[in-house]
Amino acid sequence: MRVLLVDDEPLARQRAARLLAELDNITVVGEAANAEQALSEFERNSPDVVLLDISMPGMSGIELAERLSEYEPAPAVVFCTAYDEYAIAAFESHAMGYLLKPIQRDKLAAVFSRLARLNQAQLSALAELTVNDERNEARQQLCANSPQGMSLLPISAVRYFYADNKYVSAVHSEGELLLDESLKELEDEFAEQFVRIHRNALVALAYLQGIERAGIGAYRVRLQGIEEGPQISRRHLPALRARLNRKP
Known part of the structure; x- marks a missing residue:
């Protein structure tokens, strides 16, 4: 170099x-x-x-x-x-x-x-993004910069996306990756893999295990590999329960 x-x-x-x-x-x-x-x-x-x-x-x-x-x-x-x-x-x-x-x-x-x-990883990621853009397909991995350098994270490893002010974090079993994308953009791109449970959170259907109480009148999701999942809003609770009932 x-x-x-x-x-x-x-x-x-x-x-x-x-x-x-x-x-x-x-x-x-x-x-x-x-x-x-x-x-x-x-x-x-x-x-x-x-x-x-x-x-x-x-x-x-x-x-x-x-x-x-x-x-x-x-x-x-x-x-x-x-x-x-x-x-x-x-x-x-x-x-x-x-x-x-x-x-x-x-x-x-x-x-x-x-x-x-x-x-090489960057080149591969960029090539993949180009192909997916041409086919209008969702990405297979996220690529983001941090003070420690560039990081690549497979979409399949993400448990949930969480928005806090102007930043969105992709939370996985070993930590989280800070993204320069909006929650709405992620929801549109990965609609088949993630479901919205709150105005500030999307959860991965593949890791969704259930719903648990988080206090009086409050609920949060139970996710595989995550000690404490994000909270569910009252607005999204009925749809999530129905989704879980349909889940095999």
Whole structure:
């Protein structure tokens, strides 16, 4: 992988270059101290990955990442910063990684190992999405970015989707994946696999085991592999009971 280092601190660039030199199949093709230099170096060298500081004079790393996302092909962006409060902003800019300074070799190695593994996975996922779009079929897996990098999650592993403010989480047996999609979009796409039980929740029919009380006049679903399922609204309770009665 070809890497461009962007940081206004020369010592930070030197440390990153030294650590990257210890990793296999990594080549530093350029360095930049600000966003203007970074755009010039990117156009000159076409790196696969940009290791990018967030807090810089002039255009910030977040703003630069948004500019880089307009290129075709766009590079993978890994943020490197001394502050952890930028994590959500980094996620929203679709960063592939998020490292805190001073960079630790093992964490840097883990991010680039993940990038190497995901190169083919991303291509496969994009190819699958294209085919499904052409056939108007639902996807077989979800693909989303997080501060830890890109994650792929099979639809078959999702127990339920849950909306909280402007974010939607795909909950599975080992955790959850934060998505940049609306619950309505997911409901339309996966109508045959998921049923709405609340204005903020869709549950997987394949894992639906029953209904249980969650207090006076309140109910929640019982899902395989989940300790506590989401709550059912009064509006959706009759339809869900009827659905369960029809379930073999």
